[in-house]
Amino acid sequence: MTYPFYLVMGVSGSGKTSIGQTMAARLDALFIDADDLHSAENVAHMRAGHPLTDEMRWPWLTTCAETVATERTKHPVILACSALRRIYRDKLRATHPDLRLIYPVANRDLIADRMSKRQGHYMPVSLLDSQFATLEEPTSEEGAICVPINGTVEDIVKDILDRI
Secondary structure, eight states: OOOOOOEEEESTTTSSHHHHHHHHHHHOOOOEEEEGOOOOHHHHHHTTTOOOOOOHHHHHHHHHHHHHHHHHSSEEEEEOOOOSSSHHHHHHHHOOTTTTEEEEEEOOHHHHHHHHOOOOSOOOGHHHHHHHHHHHOGGGTTTTTOOOOSSSSHHHHHHHHHHO
């Protein structure tokens, strides 16, 4: 048996982790933060203020897909992963064609404000513009559940779960 897989995607600071953790609690699912699956080299690169290249992302996305594949045999999985470009989401879809896409939508100013208040995260605010430059918002054919992040996490997750 394969359990459901929900991908919460978006730029850094958009609430992927908070939304994913809350969804996982509501759905009795496993939450995985793709940030935890980055190589030490990727983390050091970002911490130094440099955006990742596609060559750096492919092994990470492979690790994400493999980790989800292993865990989906035991329980539903919620993965918080930037997956900013369609080709990154397609790489995850290659292993998981039934993934459900959740996209928290927010503007740059709100995200920058959130990121500036965050502590202990390796992603600096200086990389936010590169994230928005890379972002390819999901198209209607991807079937994404797009949710504005101007409410509480509880309200956002309620909206998502009502639409699943």
